[in-house]
Structure formats: structure tokens, C-alpha cells
Amino acid sequence: xxxxxxxxxxxxxxxxxxxxxxxxxxxxxxxxxxxxxxxxxxxxxxxxxxxxxxxxxxxxxxxxxxxxxxxxxxxxxxxxxxxxxxxxxxxxxxxxxxxxxxxxxxxxxxxxxxxxxxxxxxxxxxxxxxxxxxxxxxxxxxxxxxxxxxxxxxxxxxxxxxxxxxxxxxxxxxxxxxxxxxxxxxxxxxxxxxxxxxxxxxxxxxxxxxxxxxxxxxxxxxxxxxxxxxxxxxxxxxxxxxxxxxxxxxxxxxxxxxxxxxxxxxxxxxxx
Amino acid sequence: xxxxxxxxxxxxxxxxxxxxxxxxxxxxxxxxxxxxxxxxxxxxxxxxxxxxxxxxxxxxxxxxxxxxxxxxxxxxxxxxxxxxxxxxxxxxxxxxxxxxxxxxxxxxxxxxxxxxxxxxxxxxxxxxxxxxxxxxxxxxxxxxxxxxxxxxxxxxxxxxxxxxxxxxxxxxxxxxxxxxxxxxxxxxxxxxxxxxxxxxxxxxxxxxxxxxxxxxxxxxxx
Amino acid sequence: xxxxxxxxxxxxxxxxxxxxxxxxxxxxxxxxxxxxxxxxxxxxxxxxxxxxxxxxxxxxxxxxxxxxxxxxxxxxxxxxxxxxxxxxxxxxxxxxxxxxxxxxxxxxxxxxxxxxxxxxxxxxxxxxxxxxxxxxxxxxxxxxxxxxxxxxxxxxxxxxxxxxxxxxxxxxxxxxxxxxxxxxxxxxxxxxxxxxxxxxxxxxxxxxxxxxxxxxxxxxx
Numbered sequence: 200x201x202x203x204x205x206x207x208x209x210x211x212x213x214x215x216x217x218x219x220x221x222x223x224x225x226x227x228x229x230x231x232x233x234x235x236x237x238x239x240x241x242x243x244x245x246x247x248x249x250x251x252x253x254x255x256x257x258x259x260x261x262x263x264x265x266x267x268x269x270x271x272x273x274x275x276x277x278x279x280x281x282x283x284x285x286x287x288x289x290x291x292x293x294x295x296x297x298x299x300x301x302x303x304x305x306x307x308x309x310x311x312x313x314x315x316x317x318x319x320x321x322x323x324x325x326x327x328x329x330x331x332x333x334x335x336x337x338x339x340x341x342x343x344x345x346x347x348x349x350x351x352x353x354x355x356x357x358x359x360x361x362x363x364x365x366x367x368x369x370x371x372x373x374x375x376x377x378x379x380x381x382x383x384x385x386x387x388x389x390x391x392x393x394x395x396x397x398x399x400x401x402x403x404x405x406x407x408x409x410x411x412x413x414x415x416x417x418x419x420x421x422x423x424x425x426x427x428x429x430x431x432x433x434x435x436x437x438x439x440x441x442x443x444x445x446x447x448x449x450x451x452x453x454x455x456x457x458x459x460x461x462x463x464x465x466x467x468x469x470x471x
Numbered sequence: 472x473x474x475x476x477x478x479x480x481x482x483x484x485x486x487x488x489x490x491x492x493x494x495x496x497x498x499x500x501x502x503x504x505x506x507x508x509x510x511x512x513x514x515x516x517x518x519x520x521x522x523x524x525x526x527x528x529x530x531x532x533x534x535x536x537x538x539x540x541x542x543x544x545x546x547x548x549x550x551x552x553x554x555x556x557x558x559x560x561x562x563x564x565x566x567x568x569x570x571x572x573x574x575x576x577x578x579x580x581x582x583x584x585x586x587x588x589x590x591x592x593x594x595x596x597x598x599x600x601x602x603x604x605x606x607x608x609x610x611x612x613x614x615x616x617x618x619x620x621x622x623x624x625x626x627x628x629x630x631x632x633x634x635x636x637x638x639x640x641x642x643x644x645x646x647x648x649x650x651x652x653x654x655x656x657x658x659x660x661x662x663x664x665x666x667x668x669x670x671x672x673x674x675x676x677x678x679x680x681x682x683x684x685x686x687x688x689x690x691x692x693x
Numbered sequence: 694x695x696x697x698x699x700x701x702x703x704x705x706x707x708x709x710x711x712x713x714x715x716x717x718x719x720x721x722x723x724x725x726x727x728x729x730x731x732x733x734x735x736x737x738x739x740x741x742x743x744x745x746x747x748x749x750x751x752x753x754x755x756x757x758x759x760x761x762x763x764x765x766x767x768x769x770x771x772x773x774x775x776x777x778x779x780x781x782x783x784x785x786x787x788x789x790x791x792x793x794x795x796x797x798x799x800x801x802x803x804x805x806x807x808x809x810x811x812x813x814x815x816x817x818x819x820x821x822x823x824x825x826x827x828x829x830x831x832x833x834x835x836x837x838x839x840x841x842x843x844x845x846x847x848x849x850x851x852x853x854x855x856x857x858x859x860x861x862x863x864x865x866x867x868x869x870x871x872x873x874x875x876x877x878x879x880x881x882x883x884x885x886x887x888x889x890x891x892x893x894x895x896x897x898x899x900x901x902x903x904x905x906x907x908x909x910x911x912x913x914x
Contacts, residue, residue: 549881
């Protein structure tokens with residue numbers, strides 16, 4: 200079934216163009232609908248946290264934005280331009296590999312399991328993207344990477360391979376690696392879920408610092424409710440592939456309106 | 472109990488050692504072809520074209536399930552039938568290279584599949600091209616788990632080189648046959664071939680294990 | 694000469710050759726399996742002499758080429774006063790060679806059976822022989838069947854070498870036909886296809902079937 204693409208603009212214009220816009224985005228695996236006609240805007244510089252029970256489609260939101268998953272309907276725009284589609288003869292058609300590669304330069308991602316390259320040191324991991332993808336001279340890439348490793352507090356471990364680093368240290372390197380590409384949008388996909396409790400703080404502190412000192416647009420999926428409450432501009436509660444409720448953290452955590460939100464938050468409170 | 476003649480042994484020793492060099496050279500060239508061609512066969516099975524994958528898979532199966540000695544004859548004799556004359560060396564290297572390329576492609580395939588999915592995703596997140604992804608990230612990680620298999624097939628190709636004697640490649644077996652025919656003595660040349668093979672292949676298992684550890688250390692993976 | 698004519702003319706000889714190859718294959722497999730079991734068990738022995746014999750056999754036959762072994766048995770063994778006809782020499786050489794590889798599979802599979810199985814059967818006061826026969830070997834057998842599938846294909850391919858001591862197998866017939874007709878593509882190509890069909894559509898499915906049957910008998914479906 201072909202979707203009528205004429206309702207989607209070739210480009211977003213006007214004074215309030217969001218950094219990220221999901222427009223009517225649908226994702227399904229066969230018959231299982233993971234995301235159902237999602238509309239979501241993230242403003243430039245905004246920190247949006249996505250929470251929800253497992254299977255609610257929250258991780259899929261990030262993976263679609265990173266183009267790790269294709270979408271079955273709708274369009275995603277980044278910085279006003281379509282990400283999942285490209286204009287062709289005045290209409291939007293699914294983006295080809297070349298367009299995607301160009302479009303996703305503005306997005307960076309950190310993963311639950313870090314996914315550092317095991318055969319490279321921390322510094323080499325950070326330099327890999329700038330040198331190979333952006334074609335940056337090595338000296339410049341090294342300087343940028345060292346600054347970022349400094350920022351995440353990993354400069355003294357820069358010549359270690361990932362196998363020599365703890366989970367928290369690996370995740371901090373992974374954050375530096377993503378930042379080295381100078382993305383406009385940063386995605387954090389359950390970055391503390393695979394960590395031992397005592398090292399979660401070192402990673403969340405790095406993210407707090409980023410929020411405080413850098414004007415990055417960020418989307419984060421997390422189970423750390425306290426952390427989400429502290430640093431988010433907005434929290435979205437996902438349920439069954441839809442946004443059940445969203446709002447500023449004080450409101451969503453302090454005075455949730457929907458029953459499912461209340462149930463979820465009280466269940467999380469009991470567990471944690 | 473048996474009249475082993477030492478003077479005859481020493482008389483033919485230089486010729487046997489010279490032929491050993493040819494054997495090692497044949498194994499080396501054949502292996503070099505197999506390493507490169509095997510990678511091509513492995514990567515060709517990872518393209519989005521299903522038909523290509525199926526064709527390559529079946530070709531690999533075909534090569535793996537038919538005798539090398541028959542493939543050597545095939546390559547050597549079919550050329551001239553269509554006006555293409557290949558020297559024994561060229562035909563032999565093509566046949567043995569292709570045969571082991573099929574085996575090595577399976578080793579590579581296993582190695583590539585052992586690289587976690589997250590590594591591919593990290594490459595996408597860093598916006599790397601497919602060739603950067605393969606050559607800088609995936610293949611270096613697929614290498615250590617492949618080294619043992621690659622080493623075994625290096626020893627394997629070495630032990631299969633005597634089959635090249637059937638089309639007249641002047642390696643060890645060919646030399647032993649020739650010496651045996653000239654002197655009507657087979658005991659010494661054939662036994663020497665066996666001993667030379669043992670002397671080379673026995674230590675190689677340990678060397679391969681050592682090399683595997685070295686590759687892992689070199690890549691900082693343990 | 695069209696390929697159909699070629700097949701009409703020489704099909705019978707290919708068939709004869711295939712039968713000899715099949716016979717060599719079956720006999721060599723029997724030799725290889727028996728030797729693999731014996732040498733594999735011997736290598737696990739704590740008696741250094743028994744173990745040493747197994748290690749020597751395995752290393753010599755894995756460390757040199759089948760072709761060398763075949764020629765040695767054929768040309769040198771008679772000097773010791775031991776003479777086999779070429780047909781016997783053929784399958785014995787192939788069996789000896791692949792048996793050495795199989796011995797390592799047997800040893801590995803037996804060692805892969807969890808220690809708890811030895812202890813449990815020991816606790817039931819089973820004799821070592823009963824432990825091995827009733828408890829360990831059945832489990833090891835299932836574990837080693839997949840690699841044996843590959844080894845059996847190698848064994849089939851290895852039988853082609855017996856043509857070099859003039860056993861009139863498929864490979865031998867292909868060479869004869871090539872020699873008299875110079876139709877190399879047809880002669881060797883036909884033989885390749887027959888080996889391929891033999892391996893891919895008879896031997897491999899049989900081994901898969903055996904794997905399934907054995908897994909079922911052990912209650913692992």
C-alpha cells in the first residue's frame with residue numbers, strides 16, 4: 200500500500216522549525232506495530248527523555264532517527280530537511296543510501312552496550328570518525344578527541360583498549376566518540392542500563408555536564424527516573440507505540456494525568 | 472631388516488631439498504590466491520542481491536565437495552580443448568587457489584558473523600561508508616577468530632601440494648616419483664617426502680596458535 | 694560429438710567407475726571409523742605406551758599427505774614383505790589417513806561430555822567400560838556427528854587419489870576417457886558432477902538424517 204506523500208512538505212520552513220520532527224511515523228515488524236502514527240517535535244537545544252515499559256517502542260524512536268531502522272510510514276525531518284526521504288521531481292521518495300549517509304551526519308548516538316571498536320584504543324575510537332568520515336587531518340582530530348576525552352574524564356586512559364576499561368569508562372569514551380562528529384542531535388539509548396549501579400553516576404554526570412554547558416539537542420531513553428526528572432526539558436511517556444502523555448518533568452512525574460502513566464510510575468517507584 | 476641406503480639418501484638429498492622449495496612456493500602462491508579470492512567469495516555472499524548469494528554459495532559447495540585432484544586435471548586439460556594452454560604451474564595454482572578459496576570463504580564467513588551487530592550500528596552512527604565499515608572495523612575484528620581456521624588451511628594446502636605432481640609441477644612428490652623411476656628405488660625418496668612433510672607440518676600447529684595469540688594482542692583484544 | 698552422444702558412449706564406464714568409488718568410499722569409511730574410535734580412545738588412556746602409539750599414528754598420518762601415504766603403502770610396504778592388491782591398498786590408505794583426523798574428533802567429543810556425567814555414572818558403581826559404552830559414548834557420538842559430516846565428505850574426495858595407483862574408480866575412468874577422446878571438459882566435468890551429486894545429495898543428507906535420528910534418541914529434539 201503506497202502512502203500519499205503529497206501531504207509531507209519537501210522542507211520545513213518558518214520561524215519555529217524544530218530540530219527533529221516525526222510526522223505520522225509508523226514502524227511495524229510484519230503485523231506487530233511498534234510505533235503507530237507518531238508525531239513528535241524536538242526543538243533545538245531541547246533535552247527530551249523518553250520513558251515507558253519495555254516494548255513500548257521507545258528505543259525504536261532513537262533507532263529510526265539514527266537510520267538503523269527503516270520506517271513504514273510518515274517522514275522524519277532533521278533541521279528542517281527530510282531524513283528518511285529525499286526530494287525527487289518535487290515529491291518525497293524513500294532516501295537512497297547516499298542521501299541517508301549525508302543526512303545522518305547531524306546525528307550521533309550512544310548505545311546501551313557502548314559498541315566501542317575493540318581493536319582500537321579510546322583515542323583511536325574517537326579519532327576514527329573525524330579522520331575517516333569527515334576527512335579531518337589527524338593532528339586536528341587528535342586535538343578534538345583529546346579535548347572530548349578530557350571533558351568525559353577519560354584523558355588518562357586514552358591509550359587503553361576497551362577491554363581494559365570498566366563499563367562506565369567505556370560508555371564515557373563512547374560519548375566522546377559520538378561528540379567528536381559534532382552532531383546537532385545526540386541520542387542516548389539506555390546508556391546506563393548495562394552498567395553496575397556504582398558507576399552509573401559517572402556517566403550521568405557527563406550527560407548533566409553536556410546539558411549544562413552545551414547547546415545540544417538530545418533525545419534520551421532511560422530507566423533512571425530521578426535522572427530524567429533532573430535534566431529533561433520534557434518527558435514523553437510511551438505506551439503501546441504511542442505517546443501516552445508528555446510534559447515538563449515536574450508535571451509528568453509530579454502530577455501525571457493518565458492512568459497508565461500513574462501505574463507505570465508507581466511500579467517503577469516500587470521497584471527502585 | 473630393510474636395506475635403507477644412506478649413501479643414496481645423501482645423494483638425492485639436495486634434489487629433494489630443492490623440490491621442497493618448490494613445494495613451499497606452490498603452497499605459498501596457492502594460499503595467497505586463496506586468501507584474496509576467498510575474501511571476495513565471502514563478501515559476495517553479503518550483498519543485497521539474493522541470487523548472487525545463492526550462486527556463490529552453490530559454487531563454494533561444488534568446489535568443496537569435489538576432489539581437488541580432479542579439479543587440477545580439469546583446469547589443466549580443459550584449457551587446451553578451447554585453445555587456451557596453461558602451464559602446469561599456472562593451472563595448478565588456479566585449481567589449488569580456487570579450491571582453498573572456497574574453504575577460506577567459509578572461515579571468513581564465520582569470522583564476519585562473529586562480529587556483534589552493535590559494531591555495525593556504531594559504524595552507521597559514525598556515518599562510515601560500507602567499505603570503511605568493512606575494512607577498518609569489521610574485518611580487523613573478524614580476523615582473530617579466523618586465524619585458527621586460516622592456519623589449518625595453510626597446513627592443508629601444503630599437504631595437498633603433492634597432488635600437483637599429477638600434471639607435472641616439479642614439487643616434492645614429483646621429484647620422488649622421478650628419482651624412484653630412475654633408480655628403481657622407492658623406499659628412500661618416498662620416506663624422505665614423508666619425513667620432510669612431518670618436519671614442516673608438526674611445528675606449524677604450535678606456530679599457528681602462537682600467531683593467533685599475537686594477532687589478538689596486536690589488536691588489543693583478549 | 695554432442696554431450697548426449699558422449700554420455701551414451703561412455704555412460705557405462707562412468708557408472709562402473711562410480712560403483713568402484715562408492716565401494717572404496719564405504720570400505721574406507723569403515724576403516725576410518727574403526728581406527729578413529731580405537732585411536733581416539735587410546736589417546737585418552739593414562740598408560741603412556743598406549744597413548745604414545747595413538748599420538749604417533751595420529752601425528753604421522755595428519756602430518757603428511759594422503760598421496761605420500763598411498764604411494765608409500767603401495768611401493769614401499771611390499772619391501773617389508775607385506776603386499777596388498779591395489780584395491781585394498783587404496784581404501785586402507787584412505788581409511789588410515791581420515792581415521793587419524795577422526796580420532797581427534799572422537800577424543801574431543803568424549804572430552805566435551807560434562808564431568809558430571811562421569812561422576813554420576815561412577816556413583817552408580819558402573820565399571821569404566823560400562824561408563825564409556827552406556828553413558829559417555831552415546832553423548833559424545835551426537836556431539837561429533839556434525840564434524841564427522843565434513844570429514845566423510847573429505848573421505849569421499851580422498852578416494853579419488855586411489856586412481857593414481859590404478860584402481861579403476863570414477864576418477865580413473867575420467868582420465869582414461871580423457872586420454873582416448875581428448876574431450877576433457879566432458880570427461881572431467883561429468884566426473885565432477887557425479888562427485889558433487891554423490892556428496893551433496895546422498896552423503897550430506899544421510900549424515901543430516903543420522904544427526905536427527907541420534908539427537909532424537911537422546912531426547913534432544
